[in-house]
Structures are given as C-alpha cells and as structure tokens.
Amino acid sequence: MAAKTQAKTRVFSDVDYERKGKQATVLRVPQSRNDSGWGVVQIPITVLKNGKGPTVLLTGGVHGDEYESQIAISELARTLEPSSVQGRLIIIPALHYPAAVNGTRLSPIDNKDLNRCFPGRPEGTFADVLAHYVTEILLPITDVNLDLHSGGRAMEFVPSTTAHVLDDRAKMAETEALALAFGAPYHVVIKEVDAGYTFMTTCERRGVTAISSELGGGNRVSIPGLASTRRGIMNALKHLGVIRGKLDKSGPKTRVVTVPDYGCYAFAPQAGLFEAYHPLGAKVRKGEAAGALHFIDDPHRKPIIIDYGYSGELWCTRGQGQVSAGDPVAVLVAVR
Amino acid sequence: MAKAANSRIMCDLDWNKPGRQVSVLRVPQSRDDAGWGTVEIPIMVTAGSEARGKGPTVLFTGGVHGDEYEGQIAISRLARSLDPRRLKGRVIMIPAVDLPAALAGRRLCPLDNRDLNRCFPGDPRGTFCQMLAHYIDSVILPMVDVSVDVHSAGHSADSALSTNMHHRADATTMKRTLALAAAFGAPYNVVFWGVDEGATLTSSVERRQILSIGTELGGYGRVSVDGVRVAERGLANVLKHLGMIAGKPETAQADGAAGTRHMMVRDNVAYTFCPAEGLFEPRHTAGTSVKKGATAGLVHFVEDPSREPIELKYRQSGVLWMAMGPGRCRKGDTLAVVMRDYEGG
Numbered sequence: 001m002a003a004k005t006q007a008k009t010r011v012f013s014d015v016d017y018e019r020k021g022k023q024a025t026v027l028r029v030p031q032s033r034n035d036s037g038w039g040v041v042q043i044p045i046t047v048l049k050n051g052k053g054p055t056v057l058l059t060g061g062v063h064g065d066e067y068e069s070q071i072a073i074s075e076l077a078r079t080l081e082p083s084s085v086q087g088r089l090i091i092i093p094a095l096h097y098p099a100a101v102n103g104t105r106l107s108p109i110d111n112k113d114l115n116r117c118f119p120g121r122p123e124g125t126f127a128d129v130l131a132h133y134v135t136e137i138l139l140p141i142t143d144v145n146l147d148l149h150s151g152g153r154a155m156e157f158v159p160s161t162t163a164h165v166l167d168d169r170a171k172m173a174e175t176e177a178l179a180l181a182f183g184a185p186y187h188v189v190i191k192e193v194d195a196g197y198t199f200m201t202t203c204e205r206r207g208v209t210a211i212s213s214e215l216g217g218g219n220r221v222s223i224p225g226l227a228s229t230r231r232g233i234m235n236a237l238k239h240l241g242v243i244r245g246k247l248d249k250s251g252p253k254t255r256v257v258t259v260p261d262y263g264c265y266a267f268a269p270q271a272g273l274f275e276a277y278h279p280l281g282a283k284v285r286k287g288e289a290a291g292a293l294h295f296i297d298d299p300h301r302k303p304i305i306i307d308y309g310y311s312g313e314l315w316c317t318r319g320q321g322q323v324s325a326g327d328p329v330a331v332l333v334a335v336r
Numbered sequence: 337m338a339k340a341a342n343s344r345i346m347c348d349l350d351w352n353k354p355g356r357q358v359s360v361l362r363v364p365q366s367r368d369d370a371g372w373g374t375v376e377i378p379i380m381v382t383a384g385s386e387a388r389g390k391g392p393t394v395l396f397t398g399g400v401h402g403d404e405y406e407g408q409i410a411i412s413r414l415a416r417s418l419d420p421r422r423l424k425g426r427v428i429m430i431p432a433v434d435l436p437a438a439l440a441g442r443r444l445c446p447l448d449n450r451d452l453n454r455c456f457p458g459d460p461r462g463t464f465c466q467m468l469a470h471y472i473d474s475v476i477l478p479m480v481d482v483s484v485d486v487h488s489a490g491h492s493a494d495s496a497l498s499t500n501m502h503h504r505a506d507a508t509t510m511k512r513t514l515a516l517a518a519a520f521g522a523p524y525n526v527v528f529w530g531v532d533e534g535a536t537l538t539s540s541v542e543r544r545q546i547l548s549i550g551t552e553l554g555g556y557g558r559v560s561v562d563g564v565r566v567a568e569r570g571l572a573n574v575l576k577h578l579g580m581i582a583g584k585p586e587t588a589q590a591d592g593a594a595g596t597r598h599m600m601v602r603d604n605v606a607y608t609f610c611p612a613e614g615l616f617e618p619r620h621t622a623g624t625s626v627k628k629g630a631t632a633g634l635v636h637f638v639e640d641p642s643r644e645p646i647e648l649k650y651r652q653s654g655v656l657w658m659a660m661g662p663g664r665c666r667k668g669d670t671l672a673v674v675m676r677d678y679e680g681g
Contacts (some may be wrong), residue, residue: 011447024641024642032678039448044638044639044640044641046641061638065662065663067615067617067663067664070615070636070638070663071615071617071636071638073641074636074637074638075641076640077641077642078642078644093638093641094638094639098593099641100638101638102664103662103663103664130339139453153557153662156558165671187639209470218556218558219491219556219557219558219661219662220494220556220618220620220661220662220663221615221616221617221663223618223619223621242645273405273408273409273438273559274559275405275409275561275564276493276559276561277558277561277672278561279561294408294409294412296378296408296431296432296436296438296439297376297378297432297438298378299380299411299412299416300358300378300380300415300416302416312420314560317558317559318558319556319557319561320441320557320558321403321405321441321557321558322403322439322440322441
C-alpha cells in the first residue's frame, strides 16, 4: 500500500525512515527552472530513531514568515542525539522552505499557502507536490504531529496551542492532554476559517493525533513566543515518552479557551488603516469598540469604528497596519 | 509667494487665509490609462485669525514612509479636530506625504520604488518622489518655523517610543530643539551625531534653519496602540509649547517619570549589524536596558540546521532603541541600535 503511493510522489530523498540512529539529509522536490531543468529544492530533514516509542512528526515553517518554530525545531535537529530518543522523531524545521527563506507566508514559486494545499496532489505545483508527500509518505508512519505556527506578518497572538473540536471524544482528550503538556498560556479549541485543506485536518482524517500552535507573530521573532515554543516542544516530547525527563512547568498555567463561533472574529468591512484600541490578552465586551479603520487618502472622512461581536479575551490582533476588506482585525476567545 | 515657478505640483490652497482649509497636493502622474492623471495627497491648513495675534507656522508630516502609521492616524485626527478659533499661528498638516506608499503599506513608493526620505531637496523634473520632495522643500518649507516629522520603524524594526533630533553646532538652536523635544513628551528623546542624512526631509528642514524634530513611535508594520497615544499627545504638546493653543504640555510617563529621558546615539558602536543572511532571534525588545557584551541575539540558519547559529553582542551599554523586525535578515542589515544617556555637548 505504502509502496504504491510512494511510487506516485515526485519527491525523493536518501532518508531511510526505518534506519536506527540519526540522519540529517534533505527532501528533494523537483522544480524545473529556465536555468536548471532538472533543478530541485532541498528541504532539510532530520530523522532520529531508537528503542521503542511513538513516531512524532515535528514541523515548522509551513508558513515562511512564522519564525519561532523554525528556530526552535532547527535547534532540536542540531542538538538531539538518538540515544536520548525512544521511538522515532521526524524533524522538518522549515517545511515550506522556499517561503521560509523568502520570509513570506506564501511560496514565491507558486504563490500558494502550503496549509491550504492538503492533502496535496503529485501532479500539482510545488506546494501541492510537497503536501502530497507529507500526506502519503509521512502521515502513514506518524502517530503524533506537532505542526508549529505563529501569527506571521498578518497576525499576532497570545502564545497558544491550538486544536480542532473532534467528534471522537477519546481522541480529543488525548489531544488536549498533549496540548496541556506543551504548556502555552492558552490552549485554543478552535473553529477555524477555512480549515478543510489544512495539514491539521488531514492529520485528523488519517487518525494522527495533531496539535498546532500560534506562538507570536507580528512580523518578527517573538521573544516570549520563542520561549514558549522551546519549552513546549520538549514538554510535548516528554509527555509522549519520546524523551525522558520531567515536564518544565516554569511557564504560566495553561488556560483552555474556545472560539465558539464566527462572532469571535471582527473583520474589516473595507480596506483601510486599522488602529487597535486594546493590547493582546485584554478583556473586552461585546459591542465595545475594537478599533478604528482610518482612510488616509481622505483624512476628513470619519473613521469606521469596528466593534467586538463577543465578550472575551483578545487572542489575536492584526499584525499589520494596512487591512483589506474581509481581513480579521481581532479574534476573541472565551474561557471554557 | 508660495509658488515655485518650476514645480509641476498643483495646489489651490490660499496659504494666508485664516480658518480651516482642506485640499490636496495634485501630483501629475502619467499612466497608460490616464495620461493627464494625478495623485491627490491630502493637505490641511488651519490658521488662526489676525485678531488672535500672530504665531508661528508649524508643519506636521506623517507617512513619509508609507508603512509608518502612527503619525498618519494622529495627524489626520488633529486635522479633523483643530479649531482655528482657538489657534494662534498656522498649522500645515500632511498626514500621509508619500500617499502611494501609505496606501500600499510600504516604505518605498510603488510608483518609482524610491524612499521619499532619500530624495530631498528633490527635483521638479524627476520621478514622483523627487517632484514631491522638491515641492515640499521649495514651496512649503520657506513658510515653516517648526517641523515635526512623525516616523516609526516601519517593517524594518520596532522602536522605543521616542522623538529624535540631530546634534546642532549652534548652542541656541540645540537648546530650543531639546526644549521642543521635551515638550513633545515621548518617553525618550534621541540626539544623533554625524549621521549621513543629506537627502532626508530633516536635512532640508535644517538647511533652512527651521526648528526640527522627528519621531520613532512603534514599528513592525503595525499600528502601535501606545505609539498613537504618544503621537496625539505630542502634537498637542508642541502646539501648547509654542503658545499656539491654550494649556501646558503634559509630559508624565507611564513609568511614573515626570518627562522625557534624553538619550544619544553618538557613534558606530551603538549599532549591531548582521554578519550573514539568516533568521534573527533577538534577545530583547525595544526599550530594554542592555549591557555591553551581552548577547543581542542569534542569527540562525534554517537552510542548514546543523550549522551553529552566530551569536551577536551589544557593543555598548544603554537602552535598546531599535529592535530588528522581520525575522529574515541580510548581511549588513542593522539588527539593534543602543542609545545611552545624553551627556550634553
């Protein structure tokens, strides 16, 4: 079965997922260019296998401008020795590599968001081919996926883990236990905008336990976000028994929160310059002004005041001044 | 009087009329689909009547870099609310000088890919930014006594909320500029020495002996909640300090300090530069006290996770004024600027 799908992927690598020890190599994704018809894009991958235990797939940089995970996961790839691992760890610090080295959410190769390309297609563009490899080659051998995100350029978040609401109660409890071990300030059980073609949804369909995260953002490397990422990854791996040791509980106690409905999202009604009135984490009320949308080409036009549609805590704010119509400018969470 | 014969920019403002005027600078911009097209840059002039007595002319500019938003918001708000019946003198307000860049949310102008703040004193026969710089330098600045150019750090970085000024050889100018900055009342004021800024708006302002301060009020390409507040209060404070509106400047700081802390960036050791392309992990946020020799951050190589990151250190002690923004950095980029307490001179 695996062999059949493997034959279809166009990605190749000398990695042997069944070999014991540590392998630091690359996935080669073919990318025909004018100056290199047989050119490939090399995506660093590190695999550690030892003893008995689950297989954990650890991915960062699915969006290129989300840096915290790229740094923390690179460190792990560099420093972890196979003797300290029980099970198998597949580490890809910058999965959507062309976007990561470009510092953008979308790939400069095909202008696609990798996290809207799952489960992928081998005959598609770069991002489709890559998503297909992850779905068909990596997920069948994966028990748990930690796919770490942050707010990138567009958004800024209170550091948090995220997971979807699942029909399978046992799976949901297992997922939540993993998130609590990770130990970010919030664990957000989310109804996401456009989740159908994401990595996490594909993991869920394949029965892989999956958590994701939002660990900073705002167009830079977040210092508290990175601290949360480093601590969280180690805690999650300890919780899963892949690494020995006690959980680091030095972070704040995790609060489980939800995004119950789309009322939690405040969207910009049109393009403009958004001025938020509250910092992240603020407690706000339904009907209260979230901020003002200014029109810089016509300073005498009154700004549009955007209200919160829900009472809760401010989890996410717009990470950039300029907004387009339909962009979220604030996302609220409710304490469960 | 205020007409440069050779400028191609049109404006129907009567610069000497009392009251409130709202207009645009009309900058010709020939396009494929509009050969006689123009770009309209909003400009507002509010002037008190002669009866209220004479006062200075102040120029408030925002959006010289399009992705620096706090000034755009604060100056727009002031333009809507400033009452000419309670004003002495004249306030010229251009909330978004490089409007095409402001609407694009970019530092550089999308029409000519130039940094307006590197185009002064400008050229009437040049590109969009050069034309605009020339109009400001040759038409507007001759009328101006005091200039406040509101910047923030844009996408490049985040800044400790601050005003800034050049070190001036003339002791009287220096004293008056320091007093203006103190009246603005940002948490910090930064005095610069010997910076190569020959092509900036500030350099044009200074060549004309106009009192001048700039600001850095946020960054990372977003709107700073605190930066907007400091900008709004600062603009009103400047008008109070100059006796143009009633009241005394309010300079109390969030940390309990009574006023602005004067700082300086005197030499190259204030700067930490990027030694190689990579992904920068900063160790401190803007406004943090840092020590010489302490780790400023690490440049990581996600291209090759087995390569050790490069550690960068601060070269002087002080307060972090500028903290690098976007994670990706290139060789030669400024990653940190440390200011230290002003020592006079």
